[in-house]
Amino acid sequence: MRQDSRSSGLSRREMLELLGAGALAATLPASALAAPEFPKGAIIRTILKDYAPEELAGGATLFHEHLSFAPDFMPRWTRYAAETRAANAPPPAPGAAPAAPRPAAPPVAAPPGPFFMTDQELMVQELTIAKQEGIGCIVDGGHPDMGRDLASLRQLSTKSGLPIVAGGGLYAEPFYPAEIATMSEEQIARMLIKQVESEPIGVFGEIGSWDDISATERKVFRAIGRAHLATNLSIFTHTGIPGKSALEQLDLLEDAGVKPNRIVIGHLGNLVDANVQVQKAICRRGAFIGFDRQGGPGDAQQVPMVMALIEAGFAGNLMFSADISNAGQMKKNGGQGYAKTLTVFVPKLKAAGASDDVLHAIMVDNPRRFLAFVPKKARR
Numbered sequence: 001m002r003q004d005s006r007s008s009g010l011s012r013r014e015m016l017e018l019l020g021a022g023a024l025a026a027t028l029p030a031s032a033l034a035a036p037e038f039p040k041g042a043i044i045r046t047i048l049k050d051y052a053p054e055e056l057a058g059g060a061t062l063f064h065e066h067l068s069f070a071p072d073f074m075p076r077w078t079r080y081a082a083e084t085r086a087a088n089a090p091p092p093a094p095g096a097a098p099a100a101p102r103p104a105a106p107p108v109a110a111p112p113g114p115f116f117m118t119d120q121e122l123m124v125q126e127l128t129i130a131k132q133e134g135i136g137c138i139v140d141g142g143h144p145d146m147g148r149d150l151a152s153l154r155q156l157s158t159k160s161g162l163p164i165v166a167g168g169g170l171y172a173e174p175f176y177p178a179e180i181a182t183m184s185e186e187q188i189a190r191m192l193i194k195q196v197e198s199e200p201i202g203v204f205g206e207i208g209s210w211d212d213i214s215a216t217e218r219k220v221f222r223a224i225g226r227a228h229l230a231t232n233l234s235i236f237t238h239t240g241i242p243g244k245s246a247l248e249q250l251d252l253l254e255d256a257g258v259k260p261n262r263i264v265i266g267h268l269g270n271l272v273d274a275n276v277q278v279q280k281a282i283c284r285r286g287a288f289i290g291f292d293r294q295g296g297p298g299d300a301q302q303v304p305m306v307m308a309l310i311e312a313g314f315a316g317n318l319m320f321s322a323d324i325s326n327a328g329q330m331k332k333n334g335g336q337g338y339a340k341t342l343t344v345f346v347p348k349l350k351a352a353g354a355s356d357d358v359l360h361a362i363m364v365d366n367p368r369r370f371l372a373f374v375p376k377k378a379r380r
């Protein structure tokens with residue numbers, strides 16, 4: 001759905017200059033591709049205000065990050081993940097000697113002081129740096145069952161000047177409020193719609209299956225599909241064990257009536273496969289796929305997968321982010337910071353031969369095409 005670049009009046013570089021995006025230009029060269037087209041009346045809803053999608057063309061948008069969790073969210077997550085891994089471990093072969101107990105991993109030392117996401121001063125500094133490094137907008141993928149604090153997001157956006165899109169929905173079964181088990185799909189959908197109508201929610205995400213998708217998670221996915229039809233908000237997902245239930249997540253949402261171009265199936269960079277079979281299958285159906293834990297040790301395996309997808313013609317389906325969730329990733333603690341998708345991962349793709357145009361389209365245009373929606377009701 002792109003216009004020919006030569007037919008548009010303004011080159012992308014000229015547009016970036018007009019928008020004063022000097023910091024971005026330093027990190028990510030401007031694209032000669034035409035600007036994406038958006039439906040009439042489409043907006044991107046951030047926690048402070050609604051933007052025309054064109055207004056966010058001056059920087060990269062990170063579609064899946066975390067700026068606000070309950071302090072106990074990651075400890076719980078780590079514990080449940082260890083339990084799931086143990087439950088999925090293959091049983092020892094008959095007659096095999098019992099495996100020697102593995103030495104326990106040394107505990108990860110948390111930096112002293114309050115949980116980093118509740119340290120407003122640190123978070124404002126980190127977001128200010130990310131903005132200087134070329135980030136134009138960040139999506140927070142939390143919601144109430146992860147202990148996301150909307151007031152905190154509002155403060156962070158106000159103080160850093162960085163637009164923040166707040167997510168809505170439900171995460172994954174280990175984190176669901178107890179009543180979800182007995183609520184009907186219809187009741188859950190109504191609850192989600194009420195959330196969107198009473199708060200400045202700009203997207204449903206991250207919506208997860210923890211392991212193999214469970215019956216309750218299927219119900220939630222169908223309810224999210226219904227809530228999408230009522231609100232037009234796009235949806236990004238979390239797959240737990242790499243790739244597990246990724247295709248079924250898409251089936252459930254499509255069966256509920258969601259168009260694939262409103263969906264990101266998440267964490268598919270973790271599904272390491274040189275042939276990128278599942279990733280391609282999802283792209284062919286028209287959905288986006290998330291390479292969304294970037295800027296770290298996984299990059300080496302994921303760069304060839306991303307290059308294979310670009311070469312197969314799927315650049316328009318790629319979404320990159322870092323899913324930042326721990327203090328060690330903060331600049332202040334020696335990490336690469338919130339912009340690391342752009343400052344660490346994107347240069348690796350460039351070195352592998354990805355063109356500036358394609359990288360610009362993935363970082364700046366794809367997330368805006370994904371997030372832009374025509375609201376069914378005016379913002380409250």
Ligand SMILES: [Zn+2]
Pocket residue numbers: 064065066141206238323
């Ligand atoms: Zn996440």
